[in-house]
Amino acid sequence: MRDENQADGSTPLDTMVCFALYSAARATNRRYTTILAPWGLTYPQYLVLVLLWSRPSLSVTAVAENLMLDAGTTSPLIRRLETRGFVKRERSVSDERSVMVSLTDAGLALREELAHVPSCIAEATQLDLTDGKTALSILHDVTRNLSSAPAFAPARGEHPDERHN
Amino acid sequence: MRDENQADGSTPLDTMVCFALYSAARATNRRYTTILAPWGLTYPQYLVLVLLWSRPSLSVTAVAENLMLDAGTTSPLIRRLETRGFVKRERSVSDERSVMVSLTDAGLALREELAHVPSCIAEATQLDLTDGKTALSILHDVTRNLSSAPAFAPARGEHPDERHN
DNA sequence: CGCAGTTGATTTGTGCACAAATCAATTGTG
């Protein structure tokens, strides 16, 4: 008979860091995709381009690793970029299993055309440099811990009730 | 001919807050869904349950608003929970357009069965209370700013190059 | 009252996201 919060608009979700993370990520994704709409790009597609602007060519798995995505997600993602004419895919000559991904001229040209995007996002989020660095550090920690930890929590200790995630 | 970072493993993605956000959100989502697998639940489904544990009944749009999800996403999400027998849906008598969602006994019972989940996540993320509060505050700000801002940035100021999002 | 406009829910279409299955190319080991 504790934590009932009927009348006001508050819910248990309001204090859960993971929900805040989930919401914020969807909000940024949405904003990016809106800004990128004139080019018919989505946020994940934009991230592939950002990556390729700094690398002459990468295999599909290398792209997946850098974006921390599953190979099964990356494969069709790159295919859609190829369909739009921004990247090209060609089998590696040294290893016929690998498919190397690289920018087309159109994909390279986007680097200039999309140069305004980061500042658009910065303006929309209103995140100052200090908070940005703090967030970056915490988020990197969280991602690293979640990626390295065992698949299932050993749960050695007990659960002292009321943790807010 | 600037920011080339070939040899080492670093990429422009490493300093982008939005990418860190995107990665961390996917990592938490993945972890939750792994922990919830024995019950056949996903993270979004778990969030609906958390919400309903604090409310006797909510309309589909009310659930969507609380989770900040599109109605078109929420509708099938609730349907799947209904299929699994954790919630029930019934047309409101006062307004035949509304569908009220409420917990079944099985859904209510999950409140006890899943009581360990928050501490599992806390252990996996290794996020201490201070960083948790900091993250919560920053993420709420980001979400609020992205939600309230105009659909397209007016871009009144210029973009002083090298912003890291 | 009657009807235009709104609201609530669902459906449709596209694009992630991930796990598991599949298959070809390559590597290691006897």
Added chain:
DNA sequence: CACAATTGATTTGTGCACAAATCAACTGCG
């Protein structure tokens, strides 16, 4: 060299996530 095991990419199946279209129920206004 042969062949089992591994690696790289794709496919398949399920479940979000969102915008747009659809449709029924309700509301307001003349």
